Amino acid sequence: MTRETDFSPAAERSPGGATLTDWLEGARPRTWPNAFAPVLVGSAAAALAGGFVWWKALLALVVAWSFIVGVNFANDYSDGIRGTDDERVGPLRLVGSGLARPASVKRAAFAFLGLGGLAGVVLSWTSAPWLIAVGLLCILAAWFYTGGSSPYGYRGLGEVAVFVFFGLVAVIGTQFTQLGSVTWYAVVSAVAVGSFSCAVNLTNNLRDIPSDSEAGKITLAVRLGDSRTRGLHAVLELLVPLLATVALAAATPWALLGLLAMPVAWKANAPVRTRATGIGLIPALTTAGLAMLTWSVLVSAGMLIATI
Numbered sequence: 001m002t003r004e005t006d007f008s009p010a011a012e013r014s015p016g017g018a019t020l021t022d023w024l025e026g027a028r029p030r031t032w033p034n035a036f037a038p039v040l041v042g043s044a045a046a047a048l049a050g051g052f053v054w055w056k057a058l059l060a061l062v063v064a065w066s067f068i069v070g071v072n073f074a075n076d077y078s079d080g081i082r083g084t085d086d087e088r089v090g091p092l093r094l095v096g097s098g099l100a101r102p103a104s105v106k107r108a109a110f111a112f113l114g115l116g117g118l119a120g121v122v123l124s125w126t127s128a129p130w131l132i133a134v135g136l137l138c139i140l141a142a143w144f145y146t147g148g149s150s151p152y153g154y155r156g157l158g159e160v161a162v163f164v165f166f167g168l169v170a171v172i173g174t175q176f177t178q179l180g181s182v183t184w185y186a187v188v189s190a191v192a193v194g195s196f197s198c199a200v201n202l203t204n205n206l207r208d209i210p211s212d213s214e215a216g217k218i219t220l221a222v223r224l225g226d227s228r229t230r231g232l233h234a235v236l237e238l239l240v241p242l243l244a245t246v247a248l249a250a251a252t253p254w255a256l257l258g259l260l261a262m263p264v265a266w267k268a269n270a271p272v273r274t275r276a277t278g279i280g281l282i283p284a285l286t287t288a289g290l291a292m293l294t295w296s297v298l299v300s301a302g303m304l305i306a307t308i
Contacts, residue, residue, distance in 0.1 A: 022100070023100070026093065033289040036061070039174050043178065066116030070115075070139075071143075142165075163197065196288070200289055255302045268288040
């Protein structure tokens with residue numbers, strides 16, 4: 001990104017002069033709830049079924065967090081060298097701003113994906129070795145989202161990948177590695193978390209429709225257009241989590257605590273439904289992550305209360 005006046009004085013600094021704060025921003029902490037939420041809910045679902053294992057939950061958290069940081073750096077690198085971020089409005093991008101050398105960002109991406117892969121191997125080997133193949137698929141999906149000669153993120157499949165890997169795989173995988181099986185309420189929880197995660201990604205792509213269109217990055221938002229993207233956001237941010245919460249009441253009425261997160265989700269959807277654009281959508285990104293984390297904490301608390 002070269003237009004940084006709203007977020008960083010990056011344009012005033014020399015190339016390759018990224019600070020630790022810049023690297024932290026490049027890791028995009030606002031997206032980290034996408035890693036924390038599924039592990040929390042998956043672990044709570046394992047506890048509700050009588051199979052919580054704390055150290056496996058911790059390993060799953062390392063896997064999820066490392067992968068999301070790795071994919072953030074991978075996207076920074078791949079979009080940066082393609083020039084996709086040259087006219088981007090949003091948080092700092094290390095390569096696009098010129099603050100970090102592409103090779104350095106690429107190494108950071110590989111380092112975090114490698115860390116997640118290592119933790120995943122340990123978790124898989126102590127649970128079900130075939131899960132190593134799933135972990136490898138996750139790493140490939142992280143890299144080829146915007147990397148390679150034909151990135152699937154440029155063909156409108158980004159939200160599908162987010163739903164699958166940070167929803168279904170993360171939640172269900174967390175429960176399975178602890179419990180050795182999968183319950184229906186873990187699947188429902190995975191759908192809700194995946195929907196929240198998709199809403200975060202969709203908001204980001206909604207904001208970038210003009211620059212992505214110009215750069216040839218055909219995201220789902222570009223394919224759908226502005227109005228239909230906003231409608232889909234309401235479904236992902238509000239409707240799906242609401243229905244999932246009600247469905248989880250069949251597992252334990254305490255899961256209805258998740259309804260207390262819906263006002264946060266409503267607030268996250270506000271800039272989208274009021275047709276904010278560009279910088280005006282930034283608050284929606286932060287609040288969407290908060291809504292997902294709030295829902296996950298409340299539903300997990302409900303599941304844990306049910307075990308007492």
